Amino acid sequence: MRFNFLLKENKESGYTLIEGILQLSVLMMFSQIFAITVGWLHKMEENVANPTEIEWYLFLQDVETYLNNVEAIMIQSEELGIRFRKNGEEFDIELYENLIRKQKNRLGHEQMLLNVKSILTTLEGNSLNFGVEFMNGIKKEHTFYVTFHSE
Incomplete structure (x- = not known):
C-alpha cells in the first residue's frame, strides 16, 4: 500500500x-x-x-516667400546678409546683434530668427546659400532658388 x-x-x-x-x-x-x-x-x-529646428524651418519658409519675383539681389559686405529689391522696395535680411532681422527700405526691425551667432551668405547665379550658426553651436545651411521678375 x-x-x-x-x-x-x-x-x-x-x-x-x-x-x-x-x-x-x-x-x-x-x-x-x-x-x-x-x-x-x-x-x-x-x-x-527643439525650438531651434522649428524656428529654422519657419525662417526658411519666410525667406522663401521673399525670394520669388525679385528685381535685384546682392550680398551685403558691411552688414552680414542680403539686400534685394522687390516691387520697387528694398529689403534687407541681415545679422543684427544676436538675431537675423528684416528691414524694409532700411526702416523698421522685424525679427526673423533668434539666438544667431553668425551667418554666411553666398550667391551664385540664381542660388542663394544661407548658412547660420546658432548660439548653442548648431549649424544649419540651406540653398534658396531666387526667381527674378521678368517684364
Whole structure:
C-alpha cells in the first residue's frame, strides 16, 4: 500500500525546453521592437520639440516667400546678409546683434530668427546659400532658388 503512490501514472505535463526557447524568442523579438520604437520616439521628440529646428524651418519658409519675383539681389559686405529689391522696395535680411532681422527700405526691425551667432551668405547665379550658426553651436545651411521678375 505504501508504494501505491509511486506506481500512479503522472498525467501532468512539465515545462519543456522547446516551450522555453519559443517564449524566450518571442520576448526577445518584442524587446527589440520596443527598443527601436523608443529610439524612434526619442529622435522624433528631439526634432519636434527643439525650438531651434522649428524656428529654422519657419525662417526658411519666410525667406522663401521673399525670394520669388525679385528685381535685384546682392550680398551685403558691411552688414552680414542680403539686400534685394522687390516691387520697387528694398529689403534687407541681415545679422543684427544676436538675431537675423528684416528691414524694409532700411526702416523698421522685424525679427526673423533668434539666438544667431553668425551667418554666411553666398550667391551664385540664381542660388542663394544661407548658412547660420546658432548660439548653442548648431549649424544649419540651406540653398534658396531666387526667381527674378521678368517684364
